[in-house]
Amino acid sequence: MLKGKLVCKQKWDDTGKITRYKVRYVVKGYAQQPGINFTKTTTPTVCLESFRSILHLAASLQWDIQHYDIKMAFLHGVLGDDETAYMEQPPGFESPGQEEWVMRLLKSIYRMRQAGRCWNQTFHKAVTEWGFQRIPCDWCVYICCTPKGTVIFAVHVDDIFSIANPPEENAQFRDQLKSLWDISDLGPAKFALGIAIEHDDDTVLLSQTAFIDCILEQFGQSDAHPTDTPMVASLQLHRPDKLSPIPPEVAEWVAWTPYRKLIGSLNYVAVATCPDIAFAVGRLASFLDCFREEHWSAAIRVLRYLKGTKSLSLVLGGTWPSSLIGWSDADYANCKDTSRSISGYCYSLRGAMVSWRSRKQRLVADSTCYTEYITLHESSHC
Numbered sequence: 001m002l003k004g005k006l007v008c009k010q011k012w013d014d015t016g017k018i019t020r021y022k023v024r025y026v027v028k029g030y031a032q033q034p035g036i037n038f039t040k041t042t043t044p045t046v047c048l049e050s051f052r053s054i055l056h057l058a059a060s061l062q063w064d065i066q067h068y069d070i071k072m073a074f075l076h077g078v079l080g081d082d083e084t085a086y087m088e089q090p091p092g093f094e095s096p097g098q099e100e101w102v103m104r105l106l107k108s109i110y111r112m113r114q115a116g117r118c119w120n121q122t123f124h125k126a127v128t129e130w131g132f133q134r135i136p137c138d139w140c141v142y143i144c145c146t147p148k149g150t151v152i153f154a155v156h157v158d159d160i161f162s163i164a165n166p167p168e169e170n171a172q173f174r175d176q177l178k179s180l181w182d183i184s185d186l187g188p189a190k191f192a193l194g195i196a197i198e199h200d201d202d203t204v205l206l207s208q209t210a211f212i213d214c215i216l217e218q219f220g221q222s223d224a225h226p227t228d229t230p231m232v233a234s235l236q237l238h239r240p241d242k243l244s245p246i247p248p249e250v251a252e253w254v255a256w257t258p259y260r261k262l263i264g265s266l267n268y269v270a271v272a273t274c275p276d277i278a279f280a281v282g283r284l285a286s287f288l289d290c291f292r293e294e295h296w297s298a299a300i301r302v303l304r305y306l307k308g309t310k311s312l313s314l315v316l317g318g319t320w321p322s323s324l325i326g327w328s329d330a331d332y333a334n335c336k337d338t339s340r341s342i343s344g345y346c347y348s349l350r351g352a353m354v355s356w357r358s359r360k361q362r363l364v365a366d367s368t369c370y371t372e373y374i375t376l377h378e379s380s381h382c
Helices: 048-061 115-130 167-180 211-216 248-256 259-273 273-286 295-307 368-382
Strands: 002-013 018-027 063-069 085-086 102-104 141-146 151-155 159-165 182-186 195-200 205-207 315-318 324-331 340-347 352-360
Touching: 048 063, 048 151, 048 205, 048 315, 048 324, 048 352, 063 167, 151 167, 159 167, 167 182, 211 259, 211 295, 259 273, 259 295, 273 295, 273 340, 273 352, 315 352, 324 368, 340 368
Parallel strands: none
Antiparallel strands: 002 018, 063 159, 063 182, 085 102, 141 151, 151 159, 195 205, 205 315, 324 340, 340 352
16 A cells, blocks of 8 residues: 655746745655556656757747646556556545545556656557657657648657647647646747747747756855856866775765766756757766766866856757758767777757767777767767
8 A cells, every 4th residue: 555745846937936836645656666566667758859859840940839738647647457556545635434445546646656657658549549640769759740730749748849830730739638638828838848948030049047047056156257168178087096995084075065966967958958068067977976076176167167158048940951960079088097989979950959969988999980980870870
């Protein structure tokens, strides 16, 4: 039998202001046991590359962009026959004369391990009945072509970003959603996934100013001086010797320094809207298990760089010729500890950057030529 608790949360807008307060009764999912309380938990979420590509197409073709939110989405997920679950009655809401009874859940509830999967399956079944098809390369992007027009949408858990031509197709899709679920019609997309979306004629601007301000305050860098570059040129960072004993003061400093939390926050900025810090964040992420003061200082420098560039935006759309262009490069034996090289690539669609990555290669190449071949292979399979 599962137990539950109340969870209170706040929702913010693109400026960091609180827009509403939410209270949910959730299950204590950490007590669920695999094979007993759940079987599978895999849930797809939209790739940020797909998210940017959809907004780019809408801006370039001047299609209508709408944002919808399914209210209490996980409560609509239907549990399968192999997902039998029982839960205690919420305190204060017990049925009279049946206070000792437990409830069998027919639908999922928040914090259940399989809740996201159940909702995704329920949602997929509904939209496919409406004529939508899921594209093979991203299971969270759907398309529907009719004689009247085309609708393309991406779903991230309960957030739906829809583009359509003509706009009436978006209105029809909204009505279809309303016929099954209670939704919030958020109008033209302005803020989603921690990303601010600004429309300007035939372009869309993406930025994370509010999120960057939040992590600046969280790590005490609100008053720091900005830097011109995310990392010092030719900076060589090394892993400490594992055989050397760690001084007590260093061990205490490592235990209390939120290096992993900072790198995780920077990584989301790097993969969402700021390709200019992708290399620096990728290098710093190599030291999550052995960071020292020099790694922390380098991470703080990236944060200070973001402070100076937080007002800049990633520009999508435009009137450039419709073409997909990719660039790749490699830095041979960049990692002095493992002799592995760094691969980097970026793809632009009509001049707008929609995909990029910087990562350490899995193999050790014995020449710059092989390093470039590995990079080309990885960039062609992105």
